[in-house]
Amino acid sequence: MRIVADLHIHSKYSRATSRDLDLPNLWAWAQMKGIDVIGTGDFTHPQWFQELSEQLEETALGFYQLKEAEQSKAKVAVPVVCQRDVYFVPTVEISTIYKKKDRVRKIHQIIVAPNLKQAARLNEKLDKIGNIRSDGRPILGLDSKELLKLVLSLSEDFLYIPAHAWTPHFAVFGSQSGFDSLKECYEELTPNIYAIETGLSSDPPMNWRLSQLDNLVLVSNSDAHSPQKLGREANLLDIEPNYPALYQAIREHRRDQFLGTIEFFPEEGKYHLDGHRDCGVCLEPQESLKREGLCPKCGRKLVLGVLHLVEKLADKPYVETQDFASLHTAARPFESIIPLAEMVAEMMGVKSSTSPRVQNLYFELLAKFGSEFFILRQLDLTTLANMGYQKLSEGIVAMREGRVLKKAGYDGEFGVIKVFQGVKQKKQMKLFSD
Ligand SMILES: [Zn+2]
Ligand SMILES: [Zn+2]
Structure with missing residues (x-):
């Protein structure tokens, strides 16, 4: 099952x-x-x-x-x-x-x-x-x-x-x-x-x-x-x-x-890159290494993010592939998603995904189509588009294909992932189509 x-x-x-x-x-x-x-x-x-x-x-x-x-x-x-x-x-x-x-x-x-x-x-x-x-x-x-x-x-x-x-x-x-x-x-x-x-x-x-x-x-x-x-x-x-x-x-x-x-x-995670939240400073690992891990604004130590730590402890190069024959046995496929309410909020141009307008549409979608994971991962998007949700269906396609705009999180500040900007990026494979 x-x-x-x-x-x-x-x-x-x-x-x-x-x-x-x-x-x-x-x-x-x-x-x-x-x-x-x-x-x-x-x-x-x-x-x-x-x-x-x-x-x-x-x-x-x-x-x-x-x-x-x-x-x-x-x-x-x-x-x-x-x-x-x-x-x-x-x-x-x-x-x-x-x-x-x-x-x-x-x-x-x-x-x-x-x-x-x-x-x-x-x-x-x-x-x-x-x-x-x-x-x-x-x-x-x-x-x-x-x-x-x-x-x-x-x-x-x-x-x-x-x-x-x-x-x-x-x-x-x-x-x-x-x-x-x-x-x-x-x-x-x-x-x-x-x-x-x-x-x-x-x-x-x-x-x-x-x-x-x-x-x-x-x-x-x-x-x-x-x-x-x-x-x-x-x-x-x-x-x-x-x-x-x-x-x-x-x-x-x-x-x-x-x-x-x-x-x-x-x-999107809160600790992806290095940075200093109080100073609004966010740096890629190479940048913070150049600055010896110190904040360019206040001079205090930066909080090193997850990417930095992985880089430090890694003993193998980055592989983008989901070609599992070439990877070790425990490696598994994955799908990257954006919470539905966040996507709806971006589509409506509303800042908070908890606003009543966003929530109304969110519950309307669940009532019509099924659970959030079903909508994000499996729903046939022509159906969605044909029922009057053309723009949302484009957003979900972009998410499924990994065509997203990313502003990374750092030092406890969540990152932001956007899908309605027509960003062209690498395709994400669809792995769990039932
Ligand atoms: Zn914990
Ligand atoms: Zn600082």
Whole structure:
């Protein structure tokens, strides 16, 4: 069964997240986005864990569905053409802060539990180590390797995935507080890492440049802090909907099971290039190297972006090809997308994708054609054009073909991707046409 999975999200119990992040709204928005499997996020948080236990029921091994009585509590009505089964799988993101080799390390990791029972066992252990009760994404003063060891001691069936691996401030390869290799971080336990999350600011070709990642599955998730941001990135699988199948697809990185990812254009991510947000300075890696990493305006250190870091740690040249015979075995196809509401906003010349005009058209499209992923990836665009959406169909064609205008993000400032400028660029291959 073809499945779209988003394994990294947060609940309303994480800091700086939307109050709407409860199970009924996640259930509704997953359908509208076109997501079949969604991480619960935040399972270490006692209240959230209680909601998971009360409102979900296990309908396949380790996969849970929202009880029918809860479904009417969603704030939005799911259009009939978007309706689908949504499975939840227990996940959490944990932040570790610790000292190793004289440097402070700050690393985020996603843990996927085989079921809620195992999640509860982990919660019990972590509750003794640090504070898991105040933030859905708990911060522990624990070495990431020790956390991995603890998880494996409970069960080898957990998945442990370094999160947004290149983010400067909180990631295993982060320029500010990470490492140069997974080995430095996880040492002899490194073989228990089967996947890394590439994050919004990097795409698979950037990650293919490091031989140390050759055997890992590159996963992509939304890291959503509101229901509307679900599926900013996601994974494409062909598996039965249950946890052992998900685990096997990632652990054995089988080409017929883990099909690939849906990605942001990496320039849209908040940390693609180098720069200084306060000074409005954004530089390509070569430029910031020439300036010895210092801001030309204020003279302080620039925040080095993901492209810079990849360049620094890469031991292979960049290949644009999606010719998988020439790539290593774990490499997978990917599609780059732009969120539909953003595209609609650009088309209307409206600044914010949350404005009522944009939202009206967004919901109109979902009601007529199906989920957001279906519209962006699969909808026949002649149909769209014939039904009065000529301009939008041109935008989606441009996106599918990779003819986009990019203004890259830096130092926490999101980049901007535009499609309605008639930009001529290289073609992006269509990979997952069903
Ligand atoms: Zn994080
Ligand atoms: Zn500056």
